[in-house]
Amino acid sequence: xxxxxxxxxxxxxxxxxxxxxxxxxxxxxxxxxxxxxxxxxxxxxxxxxxxxxxxxxxxxxxxxxxxxxxxxxxxxxxxxxxxxxxxxxxxxxxxxxxxxxxxxxxxxxxxxxxxxxxxxxxxxxxxxxxxxxxxxxxxxxxxxxxxxxxxxxxxxxxxxxxxxxxxxxxxxxxxxxxxxxxxxxxxxxxxxxxxxxxxxxxxxxxxxxxxxxxxxxxxxxxxxxxxxxxxxxxxxxxxxxxxxxxxxxxxxxxxxxxxxxxxxxxxxxxxxxxxxxxxxxxxxxxxxxxxxxxxxxxxxxxxxxxxxxxxxxxxxxxxxxxxxxxxxxxxxxxxxxxxxxxxxxxxxxxxxxxxxxxxxxxxxxxxxxxxxxxxxxxxxxxxxxxxxxxxxxxxxxxxxxxxxxxxxxxxxxxxxxxxxxxxxxxxxxxxxxxxxxxxxxxxxxxxxxxxxxxxxxxxxxxxxxxxxxxxxxxxxxxxxx
Amino acid sequence: xxxxxxxxxxxxxxxxxxxxxxxxxxxxxxxxxxxxxxxxxxxxxxxxxxxxxxxxxxxxxxxxxxxxxxxxxxxxxxxxxxxxxxxxxxxxxxxxxxxxxxxxxxxxxxxxxxxxxxxxxxxxxxxxxxxxxxxxxxxxxxxxxxxxxxxxxxxxxxxxxxxxxxxxxxxxxxxxxxxxxxxxxxxxxxxxxxxxxxxxxxxxxxxxxxxxxxxxxxxxxxxxxxxxxxxxxxxxxxxxxxxxxxxxxxxxxxxxxxxxxxxxxxxxxxxxxxxxxxxxxxxxxxxxxxxxxxxxxxxxxxxxxxxxxxxxxxxxxxxxxxxxxxxxxxxxxxxxxxxxxxxxxxxxxxxxxxxxxxxxxxxxxxxxxxxxxxxxxxxxxxxxxxxxxxxxxxxxxxxxxxxxxxxxxxxxxxxxxxxxxxxxxxxxxxxxxxxxxxxxxxxxxxxxxxxxxxxxxxxxxxxxxxxxxxxxxxxxxxxxx
Numbered sequence: 001x002x003x004x005x006x007x008x009x010x011x012x013x014x015x016x017x018x019x020x021x022x023x024x025x026x027x028x029x030x031x032x033x034x035x036x037x038x039x040x041x042x043x044x045x046x047x048x049x050x051x052x053x054x055x056x057x058x059x060x061x062x063x064x065x066x067x068x069x070x071x072x073x074x075x076x077x078x079x080x081x082x083x084x085x086x087x088x089x090x091x092x093x094x095x096x097x098x099x100x101x102x103x104x105x106x107x108x109x110x111x112x113x114x115x116x117x118x119x120x121x122x123x124x125x126x127x128x129x130x131x132x133x134x135x136x137x138x139x140x141x142x143x144x145x146x147x148x149x150x151x152x153x154x155x156x157x158x159x160x161x162x163x164x165x166x167x168x169x170x171x172x173x174x175x176x177x178x179x180x181x182x183x184x185x186x187x188x189x190x191x192x193x194x195x196x197x198x199x200x201x202x203x204x205x206x207x208x209x210x211x212x213x214x215x216x217x218x219x220x221x222x223x224x225x226x227x228x229x230x231x232x233x234x235x236x237x238x239x240x241x242x243x244x245x246x247x248x249x250x251x252x253x254x255x256x257x258x259x260x261x262x263x264x265x266x267x268x269x270x271x272x273x274x275x276x277x278x279x280x281x282x283x284x285x286x287x288x289x290x291x292x293x294x295x296x297x298x299x300x301x302x303x304x305x306x307x308x309x310x311x312x313x314x315x316x317x318x319x320x321x322x323x324x325x326x327x328x329x330x331x332x333x334x335x336x337x338x339x340x341x342x343x344x345x346x347x348x349x350x351x352x353x354x355x356x357x358x359x360x361x362x363x364x365x366x367x368x369x370x371x372x373x374x375x376x377x378x379x380x381x382x383x384x385x386x387x388x389x390x391x392x393x394x395x396x397x398x399x400x401x402x403x404x405x406x407x408x409x410x411x412x413x414x415x416x417x418x419x420x421x422x423x424x425x426x427x428x429x430x431x432x433x434x435x436x437x438x439x440x441x442x443x444x445x446x447x448x449x450x451x452x453x454x455x456x457x458x459x460x461x462x463x464x465x466x467x468x469x470x471x472x473x474x475x476x477x478x479x480x481x
Numbered sequence: 482x483x484x485x486x487x488x489x490x491x492x493x494x495x496x497x498x499x500x501x502x503x504x505x506x507x508x509x510x511x512x513x514x515x516x517x518x519x520x521x522x523x524x525x526x527x528x529x530x531x532x533x534x535x536x537x538x539x540x541x542x543x544x545x546x547x548x549x550x551x552x553x554x555x556x557x558x559x560x561x562x563x564x565x566x567x568x569x570x571x572x573x574x575x576x577x578x579x580x581x582x583x584x585x586x587x588x589x590x591x592x593x594x595x596x597x598x599x600x601x602x603x604x605x606x607x608x609x610x611x612x613x614x615x616x617x618x619x620x621x622x623x624x625x626x627x628x629x630x631x632x633x634x635x636x637x638x639x640x641x642x643x644x645x646x647x648x649x650x651x652x653x654x655x656x657x658x659x660x661x662x663x664x665x666x667x668x669x670x671x672x673x674x675x676x677x678x679x680x681x682x683x684x685x686x687x688x689x690x691x692x693x694x695x696x697x698x699x700x701x702x703x704x705x706x707x708x709x710x711x712x713x714x715x716x717x718x719x720x721x722x723x724x725x726x727x728x729x730x731x732x733x734x735x736x737x738x739x740x741x742x743x744x745x746x747x748x749x750x751x752x753x754x755x756x757x758x759x760x761x762x763x764x765x766x767x768x769x770x771x772x773x774x775x776x777x778x779x780x781x782x783x784x785x786x787x788x789x790x791x792x793x794x795x796x797x798x799x800x801x802x803x804x805x806x807x808x809x810x811x812x813x814x815x816x817x818x819x820x821x822x823x824x825x826x827x828x829x830x831x832x833x834x835x836x837x838x839x840x841x842x843x844x845x846x847x848x849x850x851x852x853x854x855x856x857x858x859x860x861x862x863x864x865x866x867x868x869x870x871x872x873x874x875x876x877x878x879x880x881x882x883x884x885x886x887x888x889x890x891x892x893x894x895x896x897x898x899x900x901x902x903x904x905x906x907x908x909x910x911x912x913x914x915x916x917x918x919x920x921x922x923x924x925x926x927x928x929x930x931x932x933x934x935x936x937x938x939x940x941x942x943x944x945x946x947x948x949x950x951x952x953x954x955x956x957x958x959x960x961x962x
Binding site: 012015016019065067068071074075077099188191192194195196197199200201202219220222223224225226255256257258259261278279281282283285286289290292293294296297298299302303305306309312313316319320323324326327328330331332334335338341342345346347348349350351352353355356357360361363364366367368369371372376377379381382385386389392393396397401404405408412456464468 | 493496497500546548549552555556558580669672673675676677678680681682683700701703704705706707736737738739740742759760762763764766767770771773774775777778779780783784786787790793794797800801804805807808809811812813815816819822823826827828829830831832833834836837838841842844845847848849850852853857858860862863866867870873874877878882885886889893937945949
């Protein structure tokens with residue numbers, strides 16, 4: 001019964017209605033075309049039907065939240081998407097663009113000319129324009145720049161000057177600053193005169209004459225204070241705040257840890273530049289984790305499922321290329337042992353088990369270490385203990401699963417030494433996996449790199465080649481005569 | 482310069498200080514024990530040193546935010562963790578428990594008796610108690626229940642009655658309700674009398690005589706309204722709200738989409754039960770995505786990196802078991818072709834390439850489909866188009882990478898037919914991967930299951946066995962005499 005549940009259903013309904021409208025129209029167009037394309041009457045019919053449908057659609061779209069319009073556009077195939085996009089009222093364009101995923105945004109921007117793009121950003125705040133700017137053609141950015149007043153230009157310049165993963169890149173400039181020597185009553189009167197407060201305002205920023213941060217005044221405190229109280233006496237004097245060139249990831253974690261809604265952003269001398277809001281942090285957290293998931297799945301970035309083939313090819317090629325190289329390395333390890341395999345073909349059937357299970361052990365360990373490193377730095381004692389623990393685990397798991405595999409191998413091939421080699425190889429590959437699954441992320445973190453990036457690909461490549469080498473090597477040492 | 486950056490450094494410093502303190506103490510204890518354990522003087526020295534260190538630590542901990550204490554505890558090995566945990570002031574215990582990860586929380590709760598657990602929850606709200614309750618022993622829950630007043634008992638009962646993934650399970654009960662026929666002035670006076678507003682209050686809930694939701698009054702609107710305005714005339718009449726038995730995931734998405742801070746939770750007749758807050762939604766989003774990442778890495782749940790071996794073994798065993806079965810299936814496919822391999826050993830070296838690259842293609846496609854399904858339901862037209870697109874992509878990629886592999890194979894083995902078989906097998910396995918990577922998540926979603934769960938394991942198993950079968954099958958058809 002809730003709004004949201006309605007919304008989710010509604011969106012589905014809207015999309016199928018839109019589908020139907022566009023299908024019906026195409027049908028009419030086809031009929032008209034088949035009978036007599038030049039016939040004036042059919043042309044009129046076509047136009048009428050067309051207009052009627054588009055008017056109905058346009059009316060529908062006007063009542064929908066921009067975030068939902070964005071979702072509908074993402075759910076439509078490209079051709080329909082552009083028809084619908086044309087119908088979206090231009091004062092909503094900018095908001096919708098902000099809400100769409102990168103891949104879909106690109107397709108929408110491609111369909112707009114400079115004039116439309118400039119118009120679309122008219123309703124947006126400077127921080128929102130800054131978010132869109134990297135995706136816009138240069139001409140549009142210049143056009144937008146001309147529509148801004150000097151203060152907004154300075155804000156846009158500032159927002160664009162910070163690298164993508166810094167606090168400055170995601171701050172906005174809508175805040176209410178007050179002085180500490182005024183009373184609650186004065187503040188309340190001041191707010192009333194503003195008529196509207198920025199979204200998400202949960203606190204006012206208290207600044208001195210030079211606009212330097214002195215504290216914050218939560219609205220919750222303001223509302224329960226006496227009219228004659230001074231701002232200075234009720235404000236929080238050392239609030240959580242961030243510097244514009246600080247890491248966005250640290251800020252997002254602080255928002256999560258301390259349950260913040262907004263926080264002031266200052267420069268190195270304490271001058272208040274803007275603020276961070278929780279909704280920007282939520283978006284950032286989601287984007288980051290989505291990117292990680294995509295790269296784990298072997299994709300470079302999110303794909304518009306209706307995008308042309310060529311885009312998808314480009315997105316997927318890099319990891320396939322990496323995979324080709326690692327697969328060739330593993331293959332060349334095997335071909336070193338072709339003589340061994342030709343003497344005992346069972347080895348060919350068993351070697352993928354050693355490699356595959358080693359990969360699983362390596363991925364388990366590396367996932368765990370990467371997660372631990374994301375939350376806490378590890379001391380050298382911690383690392384020593386981790387090696388000890390992970391290698392012990394690998395040994396126990398190796399002997400346990402190795403023994404099971406030895407039994408299965410013996411049952412299948414009636415060859416006891418083969419079973420023993422199997423068990424030895426599984427155990428050794430597990431230990432190799434554990435050692436490198438600790439070493440790789442710890443080393444990457446020490447060198448200041450992201451420990452997560454490509455970790456799964458790397459450990460899998462090592463356990464594949466390593467597993468083949470250990471298993472076939474042991475086999476040629478102990479099983480051949 | 483920001484607070485947060487200070488915090489992160491501070492935490493690291495604190496942890497190493499704590500390490501040092503505890504190390505020094507252990508050293509003294511050892512010295513004392515070595516000289517003469519029974520000697521009364523050494524006993525006094527030991528006690529003194531011990532007390533001195535603990536007092537210093539305790540004083541330090543008192544000044545730290547509960548969320549940071551939780552982080553410090555997570556960074557300490559078990560033995561040190563429990564020493565430090567003992568020193569945390571009992572009025573902070575509950576907050577700290579709320580902030581720790583499940584794995585670490587378990588180790589802390591184990592170290593507490595019923596009396597301590599009941600005391601720990603004294604400072605918590607009922608919704609927070611409800612969060613902890615599943616992890617507490619029954620006796621502690623009963624003890625806590627006795628300390629609550631009837632209203633709180635009813636709230637706890639209510640919160641515990643909703644399944645884990647529903648809105649009701651994460652709502653809290655701290656809200657301020659007002660009537661629509663009162664004036665802004667009356668509301669402001671009422672708020673002032675409350676002295677303190679619930680955390681994150683960004684809007685008041687407007688209810689009728691039966692406590693049914695009529696609208697919401699954002700503080701931002703309240704603050705800019707005239708004292709004589711009626712609540713009814715300035716409130717939002719149809720606010721976003723959720724039903725207690727609605728899906729938490731839908732609510733979290735709505736919070737993200739519509740940038741909500743708080744929202745009312747109602748029962749089926751519109752009676753206001755509680756509210757959702759953005760910080761609870763952020764926690765939920767993070768937990769969910771972490772769980773997904775862990776399961777992709779082959780882990781069941783988050784591990785405390787200092788946990789005893791037995792816990793880790795239990796966490797990792799299930800996926801290793803699944804992996805054992807899929808590896809054995811792939812192995813038995815290979816052993817069907819032992820005759821073929823014994824005639825042409827190069828096949829053993831090449832087959833993992835076919836299987837591995839197929840797995841990569843399958844994982845790329847399935848990741849993309851799972852992500853698309855998470856955002857939008859797919860119509861049957863969409864699915865048809867997706868099959869067409871993914872299979873085309875697989876064909877193009879298969880021919881492209883297959884041709885590259887054919888050339889490499891030819892250079893390595895001087896065997897043209899082998900190269901052709903390689904190319905054919907890669908292409909076919911890519912197509913198989915694409916077909917099933919679309920089918921599996923779409924079918925799971927149609928059956929109402931989570932399309933993500935185990936998707937990577939399943940597609941990899943199929944491309945392994947399928948790849949071996951296709952490559953070795955083609956080889957026995959075309960390469961053997």
